[in-house]
Amino acid sequence: MIILGITGSIATGKSTVAAWLNERSIPVFEADAVVHDLFLSDQQIIKKVGVLFPESLKDGKIDRNKLADIVFTKQEYLKKLETIVHPRVYQIQKNFLKSHQTMRTPFIVLEVPLLYEKGYDKICDYVIVMTCNPETQKYRTLLRPGMTEDRLKKIKSAQMPDKEKFNRADYVLNTEEPKGHVFQNLSLILKEIQAIPNLSFGE
Numbered sequence: 001m002i003i004l005g006i007t008g009s010i011a012t013g014k015s016t017v018a019a020w021l022n023e024r025s026i027p028v029f030e031a032d033a034v035v036h037d038l039f040l041s042d043q044q045i046i047k048k049v050g051v052l053f054p055e056s057l058k059d060g061k062i063d064r065n066k067l068a069d070i071v072f073t074k075q076e077y078l079k080k081l082e083t084i085v086h087p088r089v090y091q092i093q094k095n096f097l098k099s100h101q102t103m104r105t106p107f108i109v110l111e112v113p114l115l116y117e118k119g120y121d122k123i124c125d126y127v128i129v130m131t132c133n134p135e136t137q138k139y140r141t142l143l144r145p146g147m148t149e150d151r152l153k154k155i156k157s158a159q160m161p162d163k164e165k166f167n168r169a170d171y172v173l174n175t176e177e178p179k180g181h182v183f184q185n186l187s188l189i190l191k192e193i194q195a196i197p198n199l200s201f202g203e
Contacts, residue, residue, distance in 0.1 A: 001100060002107045002193065003123060007115035008130030009162060010155050011140035013175030013182065017130065018111045020183055027105060029096045031112040034089050039064060048084045053077070065146035072154035086118065097123075116160050116168060126193050128186075129169040131162060132176045 008014055018028045038045045039062035049067070050057045056067035071077040093110065100108050115121050132140075141152045166172050171189050175182050 001105055002125050004109045005115050005121055005124035005127040006109055006111045006130065007113060007127065007165065009137065009159055011137045012130035012132050014111055014130050017186060021109055026107060026109060027100055028109040028111055029093055031089055034092055035085060038085065038088060045084060045088060052080055068151060072151060078158060116165060126170045128171045128173050128189065129165045130173050130175055132174065136176060
């Protein structure tokens, strides 16, 4: 089974690429989507986060914007949150991998923003790092509800610098171009690593 890791900073196109792959029946583990679901429905996670950061609770669920406003004020807060969330995400990811190994799935994708930071790249055969111009990233990010320039800076400061990611990546995919070109370039990468020889990667 070939494991492709996809990572990159905020608003560089990871979710768009993940959706394109899902549409082609390629299994994708989306870490951010898993965290989102945990904050909405995992009562253990909600309780633990609520005890540490009660201001983040809203109607019995975790308000991600309020939580971000809190944890990005101090590095120690972010680390405390990670000790709660990351083990659960890791277990779900482990189950995802085990399930597809059992099914003998030929090719899967791990879409994880902190792929390098958490060492998940070690289980990947290949890694694609997504990128775009800083101005585009800022524009895309500020379109998100509750997002601010200050929060964007704090999110980026908590992640590995892009330059280091590029140096460690097998491929860098620039999403500055029109989507059609981005997907075409992604198709070429997938064909090069021979992920699924018999699958057509057309637009």
